Amino acid sequence: MRSNTVGWLMLAPTIAILAVFGIAPFIYVLYVAFHHWNPFGADPLMTYNGANNFRRLVFDREFLLSIAVTIKFAFFAVVSEIILGYLLAQLFMREFPGRGLFRTVHTLPLIVAPIVVGSVWRLMTTPSIGIIPYLLKTWFGYDLNIGRDAGAAFLLTVIMDIWHWTPLVTLTLLAALLSLPKEPFEQAQIDGANRWQIFWHITLPMIRPAILATVFIRLMDALRTVDEVWMLTSGGPGAATRYVGLHIWKIVFPKTDYGYGAAISVIVLYLTLVMCWLLYVALVAPRQKKEAE
Amino acid sequence: MAQVAVRNVVKKYGSLQVIHGVNIDIADGEFVVLVGPSGCGKSTLLRMIAGLERISGGEVDIGGRVVNDVLPKDRDIAMVFQNYALYPHKTVAENMGFPLKLKGRPKDEIAAKVKKAAEILALEKLLDRYPKQLSGGQRQRVAMGRAIVRDPQVFLFDEPLSNLDAKLRVTMRVEIKELHQRLKTTTVYVTHDQIEAMTMADKIVVMRDGHVEQIGAPLDLYDRPANTFVAGFIGSPAMNFVLGRLEGRDGETVFVSDHGTVLPVPAGTAPRPEPVVYGIRPEHIDVRPGGIAATISVLEPTGSETQIFARIGEDPLNAAVRDRVASRPGETIPLSIDSQRVHLFDRQSGKRI
Ligand SMILES: Nc1ncnc2c1ncn2[C@@H]1O[C@H](COP(=O)(O)OP(=O)(O)OP(=O)(O)O)[C@@H](O)[C@H]1O
Ligand SMILES: [Mg+2]
Numbered sequence: 125m126r127s128n129t130v131g132w133l134m135l136a137p138t139i140a141i142l143a144v145f146g147i148a149p150f151i152y153v154l155y156v157a158f159h160h161w162n163p164f165g166a167d168p169l170m171t172y173n174g175a176n177n178f179r180r181l182v183f184d185r186e187f188l189l190s191i192a193v194t195i196k197f198a199f200f201a202v203v204s205e206i207i208l209g210y211l212l213a214q215l216f217m218r219e220f221p222g223r224g225l226f227r228t229v230h231t232l233p234l235i236v237a238p239i240v241v242g243s244v245w246r247l248m249t250t251p252s253i254g255i256i257p258y259l260l261k262t263w264f265g266y267d268l269n270i271g272r273d274a275g276a277a278f279l280l281t282v283i284m285d286i287w288h289w290t291p292l293v294t295l296t297l298l299a300a301l302l303s304l305p306k307e308p309f310e311q312a313q314i315d316g317a318n319r320w321q322i323f324w325h326i327t328l329p330m331i332r333p334a335i336l337a338t339v340f341i342r343l344m345d346a347l348r349t350v351d352e353v354w355m356l357t358s359g360g361p362g363a364a365t366r367y368v369g370l371h372i373w374k375i376v377f378p379k380t381d382y383g384y385g386a387a388i389s390v391i392v393l394y395l396t397l398v399m400c401w402l403l404y405v406a407l408v409a410p411r412q413k414k415e416a417e
Numbered sequence: 418m419a420q421v422a423v424r425n426v427v428k429k430y431g432s433l434q435v436i437h438g439v440n441i442d443i444a445d446g447e448f449v450v451l452v453g454p455s456g457c458g459k460s461t462l463l464r465m466i467a468g469l470e471r472i473s474g475g476e477v478d479i480g481g482r483v484v485n486d487v488l489p490k491d492r493d494i495a496m497v498f499q500n501y502a503l504y505p506h507k508t509v510a511e512n513m514g515f516p517l518k519l520k521g522r523p524k525d526e527i528a529a530k531v532k533k534a535a536e537i538l539a540l541e542k543l544l545d546r547y548p549k550q551l552s553g554g555q556r557q558r559v560a561m562g563r564a565i566v567r568d569p570q571v572f573l574f575d576e577p578l579s580n581l582d583a584k585l586r587v588t589m590r591v592e593i594k595e596l597h598q599r600l601k602t603t604t605v606y607v608t609h610d611q612i613e614a615m616t617m618a619d620k621i622v623v624m625r626d627g628h629v630e631q632i633g634a635p636l637d638l639y640d641r642p643a644n645t646f647v648a649g650f651i652g653s654p655a656m657n658f659v660l661g662r663l664e665g666r667d668g669e670t671v672f673v674s675d676h677g678t679v680l681p682v683p684a685g686t687a688p689r690p691e692p693v694v695y696g697i698r699p700e701h702i703d704v705r706p707g708g709i710a711a712t713i714s715v716l717e718p719t720g721s722e723t724q725i726f727a728r729i730g731e732d733p734l735n736a737a738v739r740d741r742v743a744s745r746p747g748e749t750i751p752l753s754i755d756s757q758r759v760h761l762f763d764r765q766s767g768k769r770i
Contacts, residue, residue, distance in 0.1 A: 307498050308503075311496070315567075317490060
């Protein structure tokens with residue numbers, strides 16, 4: 125018989141690392157969230173103040189606004205990434221000259237650190253320096269100024285996120301497509317399905333688990349975007365791109381309002397979980413129930 | 418229902434040619450079996466009829482219409498693949514109803530047709546299951562059900578029974594045959610199993626290396642194989658071949674093997690200078706006093722018959738007899754060859770003389 129102790133011993137390093145770097149900080153954040161703690165404020169001591177931080181949240185217009193723009197951002201970014209990623213994956217399923225090269229080049233954004241992506245896009249979009257405003261001006265006569273134009277700034281953060289993360293979607297969906305058996309597709313052709321019907325009735329249901337997993341990963345990532353957007357717009361103009369991650373950063377670091385920042389973090393985590401759970405309930409659970417019956 | 422014609426069909430993969438000008442005429446309602454060893458191009462030919470492979474040359478005609486450039490979905494055919502190709506995310510009923518759903522038929526009509534097909538194939542209790550919850554034989558039936566709800570012009574089967582165990586294979590063979598007798602839909606059936614071919618077909622097409630070797634009714638192929646390949650392929654246990662010559666002796670023609678064994682030939686055979694191949698099926702050799710003396714190497718009793726692997730001089734000969742054999746390996750028995758059922762082939766070309 126295999127000993128249980130040996131199993132636990134093998135797991136011990138992982139559990140220790142998880143405890144030190146994952147669980148402990150999380151509990152600490154939870155602890156801080158129930159305290160008033162602003163070391164550089166009028167009352168620098170950490171004092172217990174119950175759920176007051178959370179009460180304050182509900183009436184914090186800035187916070188609510190940041191949640192709203194974050195959700196908008198995540199929605200547009202993730203939806204575009206899934207659609208674009210799927211189309212690219214389909215493209216890579218086909219033979220065309222230079223496919224290998226194109227596929228490699230197309231995944232390069234993935235290996236660039238978000239902070240670098242942010243800086244590069246910032247450079248490219250800074251009015252009167254960047255190439256993008258220059259080209260838009262000379263080709264279309266359009267003045268791009270993300271320091272002033274809230275809509276353009278928002279759009280640009282979405283585009284940057286798409287540029288950065290679509291390859292991830294492409295790779296996961298490509299892997300899913302490549303692993304599909306080819307017979308159901310041939311069968312569908314014989315059964316009389318056209319391209320669209322094959323996509324809708326065969327491809328989509330068969331790669332659905334991969335799509336859902338990708339949506340979850342990308343959604344969670346998009347909801348906590350900080351560094352790229354911080355480099356590109358610093359949350360501006362105004363609060364147009366101040367996504368919730370940036371909002372927390374502003375409260376925790378420049379304002380050193382640790383207790384409140386911790387409370388927001390906890391709530392954001394909670395909101396993310398709820399959103400993923402809702403998605404799961406809406407898309408995954410009913411199907412599994414049906415299959416189990 | 419429709420007749421199907423394959424005319425001078427050629428298939429090339431790049432510079433590699435795998436089908437070399439095949440001609441097959443299939444009458445309306447006929448059950449045609451394509452048979453041949455692995456890699457001879459049966460599946461490729463079937464897939465060209467289905468429209469899943471492009472036709473490199475020649476034409477395929479279904480119901481009087483050349484379909485070379487018609488998409489599979491517009492050919493009005495149904496196909497059953499070797500691994501059934503069920504849609505894993507659809508229930509049995511959805512799988513079977515899918516072709517009708519694509520045609521935009523009303524729900525109750527689909528349900529009625531699916532129910533009827535399910536009755537024919539004894540699938541009623543499984544309609545709500547998913548493919549992964551079915552056994553191999555049940556999946557096979559669902560794939561057939563999906564084909565028959567269509568009521569297509571032509572059924573195409575690609576080795577539909579090869580994933581089943583021996584017993585189920587026999588059952589399904591009978592079921593498919595019954596189904597065909599009932600529906601009378603033109604059917605092209607691919608297999609590498611010559612027993613399936615013999616038992617099911619109205620007409621057998623024997624293929625080798627992308628060529629058609631012979632087309633004919635099962636018993637015609639058995640009785641008059643056109644060449645040594647067909648002779649060896651059709652029939653089980655396989656035909657004995659002995660290499661030798663036809664010589665005249667005392668005014669009669671006899672066969673003399675390269676090792677000197679003398680064997681009888683059909684009456685009226687003329688001697689010829691070219692070397693020949695002498696073919697005799699094991700079931701046409703009997704143990705009878707006065708036969709040619711042969712030494713038994715191995716005996717294989719199967720209950721209903723006994724296979725005798727024997728040697729006449731240097732020439733191995735395999736006989737299958739109904740009676741039990743009391744002799745033992747190493748002993749000598751008299752083998753008598755039914756000379757009217759001897760097949761003679763030209764050794765150079767392999768063609769029947
Ligand atoms: N995509 C392809 N590219 C190149 N050659 C191919 C391709 N598909 C099949 N072939 C070749 O064509 C020939 C016929 O293949 P096919 O699948 O029709 O054989 P088959 O008679 O169905 O054999 P089996 O009984 O093993 O199924 C084989 O020699 C095979 O190697
Ligand atoms: Mg095959």
